[in-house]
Amino acid sequence: MSDVTHSPLVGKAKWNGLKMAAILIAVILAVPILVVLVNVLMGDGEVWQHLYHTVLAEYISNSLLLMLGVGVGVLVIGVPCAWLTSMCDFPGRGLLSWTLLLPMAVPAYIIAYTYTGVLDFAGPVQTFIRDVTGWRYGDYWFFEIRSLGGAMVMLTLVLYPYVYLMSRAAFLEQSENTLEVSRTLGYSGRKVFFKLALPLARPAIVTGLTLALMETLADYGTVQYFSVNTFTTGILRTFYGFGDVAAASQLAGVLLLFVTMLILLERYSRHRIRYHSSGLKKASQRRMVLKGGRGVLACVFCLLPILIGFIIPVSILAYWAAFKAEMPGANFVQLAWNSFYLAALASLIVVSLALVLSYAIRLNASRSVRASVGIAGLGYALPGTIIAIGTIVPLAWLDHRIIELVRHYTGENIGLMFSGTLVALLFAYTVRFMAVSLGAVQNGLGKIKPSMDMAGRSLGLSPFKVLSRIHIPLLKGSVLTALLIVFVDVLKELPATLVLRPFNFNTLAVRAFELASDERLIDAAPASLMIVLVGLVPVILLSRSISSRSTSAHLGRSK
Known part of the structure; x- marks a missing residue:
């Protein structure tokens, strides 16, 4: 019996x-x-007509332009860096290959606050220019x-690390023999990259690009702070300003259409395309050595994204937090506790449900x-604003039915049990981040041989006991990874938290956003720095995993 799926040892009742x-x-x-889709068809359409005639065109154009700009940017940075660190050898390559992931730990809205504090008109850079030159506002361009x-x-x-990760994995899997044949045909290094390696890596590159663009559509903190009107800002403005759930859902429906088109585009890019590994030597076994000026240029090109995307903003935050911001008091401790226990609860719920789903499919x-x-797993493809609206509507309806029922029989008002509590937030987080946890758990389960299930069942263990006594101990690494990733994602999540948080309940992300919105950028530094430092944990684990795989492969080749 090769697969536990068809094993008669699995009890029918327990399986059902x-x-x-x-x-x-x-x-x-x-x-x-489903709630968002249903609400798209509801409402009198008055607010929607107003949005259609006033700001909808701006929402669409800004969202498309933002996707275009970010798409070009992540490709220009991610793909060349992946090629250089996987196929070439130059000074610092080993260190740069994993430090290029560090900007993943910095939420976009935090890096936006940081650079605004430095580069804005009242910031130190422009102030220095005016002091040195004597220029005034309007005398120079910046x-x-x-x-x-x-x-x-x-x-x-x-967001470029999404493309970098996917592209690097694809380049490392390409066969050296294939690339060597192209060189014998007279292809230069540049032609090998553009005519052979890049087309072979196209599915992976498009996957990384799709992830980056979905995160772009989901962003709220950055575009709101920069006063760029996109769908995410429009949805929250309609929801709060007009109080019209149907109109907000209609905007969310248009945004959902954008996300669906991205997913379909990513799948179409892989349609009827199959690139199989030849089982021969990998290209990374023989890297192109870049010496002199070419090596320095490669090093500088890979170093710049790390410098601008991580080292500079984190250094500025650390300086502000240590020397300029108000000393964190009891309020900051409460914010940190709210954030940590909310993220811990959400990660435990999400990973537990992911284990059930993954084991069911096994x-x-x-x-x-x-x-x-x-x-x-669909929730990860949706922005937090869509999930927040789709969460609050059914939970509010359920709350009011329960209130009416209790009042009818007891005459008491029990208040909001779901929509006004952390239940709504935890549910939204579960919907949003289930796919992340599912990926890690399914990957771990796939490495456990079906014979382990058969051995446990032959000893009289039920399916759930096989999961708890055999699989979970073997899945410690995968479960820990899933817990950490969901924990950090919840810690950084902003739009869903803004919509669904209970009254008088704040988190580090919300507090940083509020302070930055009030132009108190320096005071936002401690909360922002805490989020970044916690976000470093899964990124470092991922970096170590990449480095260890690279080292293992190198040792295996040298034996």
């Missing part, structure tokens, strides 16, 4: 229970999306950081279970 649990989880997690172009730059600096990968797991 697990199957029903997987389907139920998927249905519950799909509610926010890049306007609070603009659509500024938002493009800020988002590019923190026991029987039927169409219904596979569809359920796919539906459960």
Whole structure:
């Protein structure tokens, strides 16, 4: 018996229970999306007509331009850096290959606050220029950081690692023999890159680009702070300003269409394209040595994104937090505690449900279970604003039905039990980040041989005992990775938290956003720095994983 899926040892009743649990989880997690789609068709359309005739065109054009600018930026940085660190040898390559991931730890809205404090008219850079030259406002040109172009730059600096990671993995998997044959045909290094390596890596590059663009559409803090009107700012403005859920849902529906088109584009790019590994030596076994000026240029090119996207902003935050910001008091401790325990609760819930879903598909990968797991993972492709609106509407409806029922029988008002509490936030986080956890857990389960399941079942263990006693101990690394990634993602999440947080409940992300919105950039530094430092944990683990795989491969070749 090669697969535990068809094993008669798996009890039918217990399997049906697990199957029903997987389907139920998927249905519950799909509610926010269904609510948004239903609300698109509701409402009198008055507010929507107003939006259509006034700002909708601006939302669409700004969102498209932002995607275009960020798309070009992440490709220009991510792909060449991936090629240089995987296929070439130059001074500092080993260190740069993993430090290029560090900007992933800095949320876009935090890097936006930091550079605004430095490059704005009242910042030290422009003040220095005026002091030295004697110029006044209007006498000189300087890049306007609070603009659509500024938002493009800020988002590019923190999102290029998506393309870098995917591209580097694809380049490392390419066969040396294939590239050597191209050289014998007279291809220069440049032609090898553009005519062979780049087309072969295209599916991976498009996947990374799609992820970066979905994060661009989901961003709220950066575009709101820079006063760039996009769908995310429009949705929250409509929701709060007009109080019209239907109109906000209609805007969310248009944004959902954008996200769907990105997903379809990514899948179409891989349509009927199959690139198989030849099993021969990998290209990285024989890197092109870059000496002299070429080596220095390669080093500088790879160093600049790290310098601008991580070292400079984190250094500025650390300086502000240590020497200029107000000393953190009891309020900061409360904010940190709120953020940490909320992120811890969310990560435990998400990973626990991911274990159930992943184990269900391992026991029987039927169409219904596979569809359920796919539906459960849809949330990551959606911005937090869409999920927040899709969450608050059904929970508010449920709250009011419960209030009416209790008041009818007891005469008491029990208040909001779901929509006005942390339940709404935790549910939204679960919908948003389930896909991240599913990927890590499924990857870990795939490495455990089916014979382990068979051995446990032959000893009389139930499916759940096999999971708890055999799989989970073997999945410690994958589960820890999933917990850490979800923890940090929740810590950084801004739009969903802004919409769904209970009254008088703040987190580090929300506080940093509020202070920055009030132009108290220096006072926002401690909260921002805390978020960045915590975000470093999964990035460092990912970097160490990449480095260890690279080292293992090198040792394996040298034996």
